Amino acid sequence: MDDGAGRADPQVFNEFWSTADGRWRAQLLRLTDAERAAKTAAEAWDEIAEQLAALAATQVRTAGEEHELELRDVAKEIGLDAQGWHIDHISAYEPTPFHRHDTPVVGALARQIDQQRERLREVAQLAGERELA
Known part of the structure; x- marks a missing residue:
């Protein structure tokens, strides 16, 4: 999972280390709930x-590249610490002509969830659990 600043927060996933065999399904429910909550947060x-990236792009178009203001500098000017903010160039948020792609944080979260799911499949296969594999 993601803590909103792009760092992994593996608390729910790590609880599998101490989950009794008979409690796996309950833990899987908690995990999927956490995944959904993380996806909602990533989308938000x-x-x-995307709005901030669009404002930055407008500022560059208006003032010119030689007068570009970095978002982190602007945030600092108004008293915000944007150090851990994950904001890409506006192009990372725009759909391609052929399909809508994942936005940056949503995409990173999806990759992390895929890695966790693959690990769960491996463990289920080793344990002989066909339903989880």
């Missing part, structure tokens, strides 16, 4: 990040 973050 990317929505705001």
